[in-house]
Amino acid sequence: MPEEFIQHANPKGSLETIGKRLPRIDAGKRVTGEAIYPADMHLPGMAIAKLKRSPHAHAKILSIDTTKALALDGVLAVVTAEDFPDLEPGTSVPMGQGSCDVWMVGQINMARHKVLWVGQPVAAVAAVDKHIAEQALELIEVHYEVLDAVFTMEDAQAETAPILHDSIRTSGLDAPINKPSNICSRTIFERGDCDTGVTSSHAVTEVSVSIDTAHQGYIEPQAVVAKYDREGLTTMWVSTQGHFTAELVTAKILGIPQSKIRVIPLEIGGGFGGKVFVHGEPVAAKLSEKSSKPIKLVFSREEVLQGGSGPTAAMQAKVTVGANSDGRINTLIAKVHVDAGGLPNMSPAIILQVLAALYQTPNLFLEGYDVVTNKPRTEAYRAPGGIQAAFAMEQAIDQMSEKLDMDPLNFRKKNFAVTGSIMPAGTPFPCIGVQEIAEAIAKHPCWTTPLEPGEMPRGRGLAFGYWRGTSMTSACHVTISGDGRPMFTLGSVDISGSSTAMAQVAAEQFQMPLQDVYVATGDSKSVGYTDIAAASRVTRTMASAVVDASQKALDELKIRAATLIQRMPSELTYDHGSFRTADVGGPSISSAEVMQSTLTQGAIVCHGISTDLPFGVEVGAHVCDVEVDEDTGQITVLRYTAFQDVGLAINPAAVEGQIEGSVVQGLGWAITEGFDYGDDGRLRNASLLDYRIPTALDVPSIETVLLQKPVPGVPYGLRGVGEVPIVPVAACVANAVYRATGARMTQMPMTPERVLTAIQANKTN
Amino acid sequence: MDLFNFQTPRSIPELIAAKNSANAWLLAGGTDLIPQLKEDRRKAETIIDVKKIAAMTNISAEQDGGLNIGAAVTATTIAQSEIVCASYPALAYSVALIGSRQVQNRASLGGNVCNAAPSADAVPALMSYGALANIEGTKGKRSLMVEEIFTGPGRTVLEQDEVLASITLPALPENTAAVYQRFTPRREMDIAVAGVSSRITLDANSKIVDAKIALASVGPTPLRAKAAEMTLIGEVPSLKLFEAAGAAAASDASPIDDTRGSADYRRHLVSVLCRRTLASATKELIQGDLP
């Protein structure tokens, strides 16, 4: 067993609870309807809030008249941007290694002076019931000066394009231009000499792709209950991926001290990156303050899709790969444009890094642009940018292997990065089981069994994926109960079964059965600051915090135990709930007895904090078989196998669940999802009928193969698991479609119509 | 949604009386009407629940061998009806495509017709079986071919005082088979990008003596593909014939571009589905591979 596994194991050096397939500790309330989400909350006197949203994609707000709405019987309050402080662009709060742009989140919650996409909120109303609230929205009069709008990145970059933000100057240019632009940033990673690389290559191949915006598709629409009380404290019950960030951001948007706001995270009905930012929470809080009533704000599904929440970024990418005759890559060039929506998004640096991370090459030129368009500001979605980047890169790799007449797995094995090789950003490639995955695929029936012919053309695809994730900070504390059991309060919300995993870590630490430990998420006033539940970080970093707190608590218990049995603490060993001495027949005392005797001498309260843990980089590879109806373009996925290095699976069932869900999300985006914007910037498929998330009938059984190569320096060798399994999916399907039909897929989603067009074009050529 | 009055008549005359007022809508399954009301696409002053009217919730055999299906009978009841499955399998199959099982348990045949969506899954099968729509109103009863009901998307010939009471499926001649197929990106929970129902009747020499082909989602209303039908009459089934019928059906279609598909793609799908449904219907009547 590797060092990292046993570092914190019991005296026998084995793991007892970690690694077991256990039901979620909160599964019972999920199957009985007892789990409470914000929309389920009811408070006495509660009023209903609704948002008025912009019908225009780009317009100046000339005036907003709320008189008639306020005069309607049953209307309690109306708010507009005038009710919030006018934040300076650049206003931010800390988040992880970076910061969260509060000015941007403010715009998502309430437009000021200008609307930048259809569906951006411009006013809100609270009323005694939803029918009156809806009527009141009709009575709010907003006068706009409609401006020309841009909906594609190409149009946004045109010389004469209408400018969304007068303050934006393109950053990262070799020669800065002091002129407003819709291109927010340019990012470059460069090494070697790509011009020479291309000309000296034995084979060169190129893939250009265009990927539509997609939505996270959480089934629970955004919802919040806010209550402003007589003492000036606002309490918010939220569905969020980060209640501390929600609190920091909301306080800033409201212009109130953080001491005047308390955020209670309830269950979250799916987030996948889309519930990192607040969507309506500050508005509900302000309506509560103005009406002196508790306020419930719940989005409709149409609002979620039509500008009320951030979908994820559309992208265009062109990848050029050059290789030597021996099958080694010598050049990699990529140009990526990311569609941020109406407000600047992140720099494309991480997307470029992810695109190129898995392969070694002496010559590299990666270039990325962040472009604004008059569409909803995009937000994160499970390994943000990863699936788009891999759709380009892994198709290019597949194409090159074919050009060199090499097996696609062997071609990759020849070119994979190895621990310590230099990644695009100049950092060393981590210790991770890329080659181990390749070996596992080579032996697996999903790869070795020949594809059976069907009535229609079939093909097998392979794609790899890389995701970096991050660590940020996590906090928890533990107190010891009067009967010696640990009671943990975590700063993290649970979006992935992490509370169950933490209960397993706590049980392992205290060498107790799972049911003897208590684990719960604390609200923003009852536990230490913890960053958002995102970027594959919570389980790893919170486990580290739980280990930290556990060790401190066990040390304190040991001191008390030693006093009670009159030995030195150093003589005692902790073993399954008891402290004993090494000498045979020596005294021992259980932690229950310790606490029975010492509880009233003072609580044991120990905190655990994890900061700057080594990144739990993720690697996975997928193999799928597809059948393509060449008459209609419909893709049927026949078989799907996902391989992943998961470091150590605390709960293999939960890890499989992350991978299975991820793959099906990926299949959705790959084949049937994708935002379809009309010429007016309105989303044409703003319903779950036309935004086609896969049903159980649309996907095959997903097989998962877990490999475990621990991360050095991390308790139990844990690494992230929840994001990378979406990364290879679309490329894997595209490569399979290519093998089936000979047609290269350049658009995603690969809708039947697009597949048919590609097949027909390929036959014509 | 504005307040409305909710009525539950027990007989068709009571129903007609209730419906004969402005903005009165019939509610059977509600699977189309309720979303339309929620989104203010329809305004209602009166909502009339028809499910307590016995005559509208029965399936009954006609004396001449045909079948009468009450307008409020649900998709699930039709899909599970032995007589429908045995005699009108294309209808049993097509109603089981409407939405999800939860939707099929509520959605009614009459609603699928009267909502007049070009994509209505049950309608092409009804049209190719030559079904009649039985309408009752203050001035009496009238029966129309189902395809004569539609005047545009969401619009029918029904007057304010009229209701669709039932659908009659005529007895079919020997050697008749019908097949409905639609194309959707998802297998369930989806709206037809295009749908084709093909019904053929063969004579003793295996010549096609009757053909009724109906198309979904490729025009303002469900359509008959009359040019395609003409190519078939008097001919012996063959793959080549069905290709030709498919091409003719594509020209019968008049689709639009929308979020579900382009007009060109829809036309292409019509030709594919027409060919496939004809081949599949023929297979039910003739052994062996098509020439």
Place this chain on the structure above:
Amino acid sequence: MSKEILACTVNGDKQSSLIDPRDTLLEFLRDRLGLTGTKEGCSNGNCGSCTVIVDGQTLCSCLMFAAEAQECEITTVEGLATVEGFHEVQDALVRHGGTQCGFCTPGVLMSAVGLFNENPNPNEDEIRLAIAGNICRCTGYEKIVKALQDVTANGEVA
């Protein structure tokens, strides 16, 4: 147009309640009875989170007016478990990890109960068809299907 009284049976309990004719069955259950286990995910019958059983038939409670439920027997997710324990379908979902965020879970359970009431031994295709109206974004359906296959293997469902 005044409010009217709805009399029906919910999870075995007789209910009599004032309703607005515009109330959907979903709003009646959640807002008037406080049975918030039934979820609203789309309000248009496209996600299945609000699935309940009315007179033996599964349906989307967002697509039915409460007024239509007069004299009806309604079962919601809150009506599945008894004092003896979970319904077998609940138990299977717990054991197999068939619930993640939990938002679709009540609807999935009701569709599954509807399936087993009609067909005690469904195969995988029948299971997938029966829950096709229930969109789950977390699980990829794998562990839901496995759980329901396990119910099948265990035989009859109460």
